[in-house]
């Protein structure tokens with residue numbers, strides 16, 4: 001049974017600076033060098049046993065140095081996934097019977113290990129494998145993941161404390177059961193923290209999990225699995241399968257005991273998975289829970305009263321940090337003409353030109369490469385199209401070079417038609433589309449912002465005029481699940497800006513919040529009557545016995 005205990009009060013993990021001359025910088029450098037010197041086998045972990053998947057082998061490379069192989073992964077076969085499902089089912093009874101405090105302790109220990117001795121390993125893996133700058137790795141694979149693990153324990157404790165009312169002679173209780181089956185977690189390449197949160201949040205609530213990370217996140221995923229084992233996660237609770245995920249859809253999503261999907265990735269993949277689940281509804285023992293956080297076409301709208309400096313920094317960081325590969329990245333901006341012509345245009349273009357993307361193991365760079373050849377080809381194709389059509393205007397960037405790594409220049413496109421595809425399509429790269437509007441058309445442009453793209457993830461308004469701020473908040477109420485005032489639309493912090501969007505951006509179950517954890521339990525109501533009635537008759541029957 002669950003002990004009645006309080007859990008540690010979570011506090012956001014402080015961000016380390018890695019400034020020149022610091023010991024933390026040297027320590028991280030050394031770990032990067034160690035990981036670069038090894039070629040790993042990116043194994044699966046099924047029932048606690050590591051083994052290579054049975055399908056085709058795939059090289060995993062450094063995106064900024066594509067000749068440098070970090071290791072090899074392999075496609076999971078249907079048999080591999082069936083084994084992972086069987087392991088998850090076998091581990092379920094013991095795991096769900098383990099008291100909450102014992103499960104929570106494993107994640108709290110994982111958080112402390114990551115805050116301490118494992119920090120360099122996960123940060124180094126994220127720098128090398130996902131081409132993040134040190135700053136971007138630190139806020140992801142260290143701070144955000146530590147926060148997910150610590151805050152989730154605290155949210156989960158609040159959740160299981162939730163109990164119904166009882167009247168005299170009766171005791172009503174909630175038994176906060178896990179789901180009646182196993183959970184599948186499928187995670188994207190771009191955030192190590194998301195890869196860590198998606199399998200562990202359902203596990204904390206007592207579920208066992210089949211986890212399929214992105215092949216391009218293999219290095220960090222591999223080490224994260226080792227970290228969870230070091231924290232004491234029992235075999236079979238989280239089963240890691242490798243590959244592109246097709247075998248997971250074929251086998252795990254068709255299993256009668258499939259009980260929930262915890263997904264983050266593109267809108268296209270999520271719709272495919274949801275359709276697969278829909279097709280198999282008659283197979284399942286229970287209706288599966290479906291949680292999916294997906295794509296975005298995130299906006300910045302700048303009223304004429306905005307502070308030009310704050311706007312420029314918000315745009316540059318929001319659009320070009322991590323090469324624009326955040327679901328939250330600013331990828332469309334609507335800027336009042338007075339600001340644009342009053343200096344923002346020149347400042348934005350000059351600052352963007354000065355950004356250096358390169359080999360992120362050299363800490364001097366602002367960013368690295370895009371994740372793989374597929375992303376590179378998509379951005380290159382857009383640049384080709386723009387060149388061929390001669391519009392929209394390319395203010396800076398617009399070229400790409402994969403001779404060493406998958407490098408795409410930070411690019412600003414200026415479009416006079418706000419209905420153009422550059423304002424609708426998620427490119428997921430360092431590409432910012434800008435539209436300039438007449439200051440008097442602020443209300444009209446808010447309508448355009450709301451309707452131009454199918455997504456509803458993040459967005460920001462820059463204005464010092466409070467009426468303009470209030471109008472944007474109202475007009476864009478459903479355009480963003482995370483809305484920022486005078487700040488960039490990226491960089492949500494666990495416990496402070498719970499993250500997620502609606503429309504084509506997902507189910508908005510707010511990762512790293514109590515709302516998300518609630519999706520992984522299925523409460524049972526228990527009523528106990530202390531002195532049960534001993535007659536079936538009711539008082540109203542006693543005065544008038546039947547004739």
Ligand SMILES: NC(=O)c1ccc[n+]([C@@H]2O[C@H](COP(=O)([O-])OP(=O)(O)OC[C@H]3O[C@@H](n4cnc5c(N)ncnc54)[C@H](O)[C@@H]3O)[C@@H](O)[C@H]2O)c1
Nearest residue numbers: 187188189213214244245249265266269293294295296327
């Ligand atoms: N809203 C959010 O919180 C959030 C956060 C991060 C990323 N994203 C989105 O994720 C996308 C980028 O990530 P990505 O390129 O890894 O996304 P993706 O959809 O290509 O892949 C996501 C995961 O799904 C797997 N997958 C792909 N096809 C599959 C199939 N048929 N069956 C089973 N699994 C399958 C992939 O291997 C990967 O593990 C962007 O659209 C971005 O906006 C959203």
Ligand SMILES: N[C@@H](CCC=O)C(=O)O
Nearest residue numbers: 326327328490491492499
């Ligand atoms: N939560 C992150 C984005 C995650 C998606 O890629 C942010 O707020 O920038």
